[in-house]
Amino acid sequence: xRNRKKRNVVxxxxxxxxxxxxxxPFWIMIVNATRSTVQxxxxxxxxxxxxxxxxNFKVLTGKTFxxxxxxxxxxxxxxxxxxxxxYFSTLTAYSLVAYEWKMRQxxxxxxLAVMMIPTQVIxxxxxxxxxxxxxxxxxxxxxxxxxxxxxxxxxxRQYMLPSLNLDIVASARIDGAGEFRTFNSIVLPIMKPAMxxxxxxxxxxxxxxxxxPMVLLTRKExxxxxxxxxxxxxxxxxxxxxxVYLALTLSVLPLxxxxxxxxKYIIAGVALGSVKE
Amino acid sequence: xxxxxxxxxxxxxxxxxxxxxLPFIIIFLIFMLYPTLFTAVIGFTDFKGVVATSxxxxxxxxxxxxxxxxxxxxxxxxxxxVVIWVINFIPQIGLALLLTAWFTNRSxxxxxxxxxxxxxxxxxxxxxxxxxxxxxSIFSYPIGPVNDILQSLHLISKPFDFSTSPWGAKLVxxxxxFWQWYGYTTIILISGVLGINPELFEAAxxxxxxxxxxxxxxxxxxxxxxxxxxxxxxxxxxxxMFDIPKLYIWNGGPANATMTTSVFIYAQAFSGSYLYNKAAxxxxxxxxxxxxxxxxxxxxxxxxSEVKAKRAMKRIEKLSKGAEx
Numbered sequence: 388x389r390n391r392k393k394r395n396v397v398x399x400x401x402x403x404x405x406x407x408x409x410x411x412p413f414w415i416m417i418v419n420a421t422r423s424t425v426q427x428x429x430x431x432x433x434x435x436x437x438x439x440x441x442x443n444f445k446v447l448t449g450k451t452f453x454x455x456x457x458x459x460x461x462x463x464x465x466x467x468x469x470x471x472x473x474y475f476s477t478l479t480a481y482s483l484v485a486y487e488w489k490m491r492q493x494x495x496x497x498x499l500a501v502m503m504i505p506t507q508v509i510x511x512x513x514x515x516x517x518x519x520x521x522x523x524x525x526x527x528x529x530x531x532x533x534x535x536x537x538x539x540x541x542x543x544r545q546y547m548l549p550s551l552n553l554d555i556v557a558s559a560r561i562d563g564a565g566e567f568r569t570f571n572s573i574v575l576p577i578m579k580p581a582m583x584x585x586x587x588x589x590x591x592x593x594x595x596x597x598x599x600p601m602v603l604l605t606r607k608e609x610x611x612x613x614x615x616x617x618x619x620x621x622x623x624x625x626x627x628x629x630x631v632y633l634a635l636t637l638s639v640l641p642l643x644x645x646x647x648x649x650x651k652y653i654i655a656g657v658a659l660g661s662v663k664e
Numbered sequence: 665x666x667x668x669x670x671x672x673x674x675x676x677x678x679x680x681x682x683x684x685x686l687p688f689i690i691i692f693l694i695f696m697l698y699p700t701l702f703t704a705v706i707g708f709t710d711f712k713g714v715v716a717t718s719x720x721x722x723x724x725x726x727x728x729x730x731x732x733x734x735x736x737x738x739x740x741x742x743x744x745x746v747v748i749w750v751i752n753f754i755p756q757i758g759l760a761l762l763l764t765a766w767f768t769n770r771s772x773x774x775x776x777x778x779x780x781x782x783x784x785x786x787x788x789x790x791x792x793x794x795x796x797x798x799x800x801s802i803f804s805y806p807i808g809p810v811n812d813i814l815q816s817l818h819l820i821s822k823p824f825d826f827s828t829s830p831w832g833a834k835l836v837x838x839x840x841x842f843w844q845w846y847g848y849t850t851i852i853l854i855s856g857v858l859g860i861n862p863e864l865f866e867a868a869x870x871x872x873x874x875x876x877x878x879x880x881x882x883x884x885x886x887x888x889x890x891x892x893x894x895x896x897x898x899x900x901x902x903x904x905m906f907d908i909p910k911l912y913i914w915n916g917g918p919a920n921a922t923m924t925t926s927v928f929i930y931a932q933a934f935s936g937s938y939l940y941n942k943a944a945x946x947x948x949x950x951x952x953x954x955x956x957x958x959x960x961x962x963x964x965x966x967x968x969s970e971v972k973a974k975r976a977m978k979r980i981e982k983l984s985k986g987a988e989x
Contacts, residue, residue, distance in 0.1 A: 412798055478688075482684035485680075503958030507904050511929075512701070512944070519717070597793050613791050658854070
């Protein structure tokens with residue numbers, strides 16, 4: 388018994404070190420966001436916050452970084468893409484689960500086949516296509532493709548197979564409900580837990596995306612939060628340490644709030660993703 | 665069964681199957697299939713330049729591919745991608761396995777697992793662009809938090825410039841990847857262990873197996889598929905690594921040490937040189953590599969469900985035989 392406790396101490400020490408490693412960079416970031424550049428230059432690390440946050444904010448917004456524009460654009464894209472992806476993925480999964488049609492198996496095989504292909508490797512064709520139809524700098528070019536999300540369809544189907552009782556669908560038919568109404572009023576409520584999990588991941592992934600937005604959005608008023616963040620790498624912020632840390636903090640804040648409110652579901656969702664049975 | 669009801673009524677619902685999958689199919693054709701084919705086509709043309717809209721096919725259609733394969737920077741970027749992935753993945757899977765062994769060991773009963781998982785996973789959801797710039801600030805030279813700590817601990821006497829040493833830059837990028845992903849891998853592996861039939865562990869316990877024996881002879885073999893799956897998805901993710909190497913150090917770092925294939929493709933097409941044809945050829949090479957890797961996962965997963973179905977059939981056969989007897 389005592390031996391077990393002794394052995395466990397090592398485990399707890401390792402886990403605490405790892406936990407500190409997870410938090411420390413963000414702690415440094417938040418504290419330094421409140422310190423002046425001069426303070427940071429004399430001591431880059433401090434555990435105590437200071438009082439220069441407003442001054443840093445003025446320096447930050449006086450240049451290219453615009454947190455409000457970035458936040459709003461990211462909000463529009465992430466919300467639009469999430470709604471499109473979740474609704475249509477559930478609908479597509481329903482077509483795979485509830486109906487017998489000739490191409491069903493072929494369609495599902497195709498979804499499995501393209502599931503892993505990342506958008507990055509087709510970005511040249513995607514950009515040229517969008518350029519030709521005048522959709523660069525159009526947020527819709529980043530929202531509409533979310534309607535076809537193979538990975539989400541796959542997940543929804545796996546969840547729907549055991550949890551949707553087709554007898555309910557059949558009895559709705561007898562009651563005279565149309566197919567589309569049945570989907571909206573009976574199937575969607577049953578799928579709520581799966582939709583919530585997938586919504587969180589789609590939201591975070593879209594919010595964080597850098598490659599395609601950076602390729603497509605060239606006008607300043609369309610920049611997303613990650614593109615705004617990438618501006619901090621430029622020369623104009625080279626010596627403004629406090630402002631850079633504040634900008635980083637602002638870009639992370641919404642994610643922190645979402646994460647600590649929903650962490651339970653997020654961790655459960657990650658674990659669920661692995662059980663692809 | 666609903667299918668029976670349908671037949672009895674003589675109404676076919678098959679058209680709704682097509683109808684409800686139509687939005688997916690239309691968007692897929694427009695925004696995925698067409699750009700893929702377009703990228704492939706551009707790879708065989710002379711298409712370059714910021715204002716160019718027309719292009720013609722090359723006399724020797726594979727010229728772009730040949731020149732990309734001969735391109736020192738591309739070969740170097742492919743090498744970097746693999747090297748950075750390897751030095752991030754080996755410690756990552758090692759640590760994840762260790763944590764999995766600890767957290768799922770039934771005789772240890774580690775408390776606070778939920779909180780630890782939340783903290784280990786935290787870096788994964790934070791915007792990679794933010795993480796890259798944050799690390800650039802933390803490792804900055806001559807004044808920065810890491811140099812500050814190392815000097816206060818008297819581990820170094822002068823500040824060390826992490827951004828001018830090629831291996832220093834590679835290691836920091838690999839470390840960021842490791843730091844962002846080991847929590848994810850740990851959660852996946854733990855849930856894999858929880859999916860193993862508990863009777864196996866009980867049997868091992870009754871037979872007097874030590875935790876170590878149980879882990880190496882039951883847990884690991886049962887997780888073979890999930891481990892290969894983790895390996896391949898991580899490799900595909902690694903091949904697409906862009907945000908961190910792009911933003912941690914501009915333009916591929918010292919001696920292009922952190923130039924990955926995605927950064928290379930971006931640089932060819934979208935920053936200054938506008939060599940769309942070369943970038944498209946490089947993209948297609950990556951596409952083929954990723955398609956092969958995802959094909960492997962695809963067959964692995966199919967194989968797995970087929971094996972399961974076979975097992976279930978056997979069990980049913982056995983049961984029915986038992987019932988007959």
